[in-house]
Amino acid sequence: MLKHTVLQRSFIHISVASLKKGPLNLKGKSPADKRWLVRQLSDPFVKAAHTQNYRCRSAFKLLEIDDKFNILRPGHSVIDCGAAPGAWSQVAVQRVNSTGEHMENPRGTVVGIDLLRITPLDGAHFLSNQDITDPATEAQLLSLLPDARADVILSDMAPNASGLRELDHERLINLCLSVVGLAEKVLRPGGSLLCKYWDGALAHKLQTNLSQLFQDVRTIKPKASRKESAELFYLARTFRKR
Known part of the structure; x- marks a missing residue:
């Protein structure tokens, strides 16, 4: 993961x-x-x-998406899956006001999870060296979220590359499906999910699952994604719990 x-x-x-x-x-x-x-x-x-003091270039993918679709708002609770090194969490902290820096706006919450260690970040709770699919991790996550619910789930996860395109594609789709499963448990009605995937034969399976749970599902390729990369993002908005 x-x-x-x-x-x-x-x-x-x-x-x-x-x-x-x-x-x-x-x-x-x-x-x-x-x-x-x-x-x-x-x-x-x-x-x-x-x-601009972001931990890596991927911050600009999320910035571009949020500038256009406004999924991160002050007061929101956000889960960042596969958070290391923390660039997406940096963006989320700024956008949801989780440091409370802007006192005129509601204060949000950001929780990041990764198998790797994540360097601490003001305004974020990090669950380092933990697996998002582990029930113990899920219990910790719920304890950190207000009312045990999230408004937005972000996933920039990807498996370690095996060199086999189809296998790597399948592994990433399975990771995304685990995030969809998490959304069914913790996402508030009307919430949003943004997940990275690699284009391939199983993308339709992920899209179908998202379409059953969200009113609007679209494919996005931000300018910060390299043109030669198979990387794409599904943005699913307006969660409707089954």
């Missing part, structure tokens, strides 16, 4: 840190690693994440 492999996460850290340090030392790197690092350093969203 990891968002990226640990190796990829370390590369993200290296590339952002390198923006201030001048030319990148590629000695000893494989050709694939070199291509990845060079792409990171030339990526405007990586640079923007550094200058």
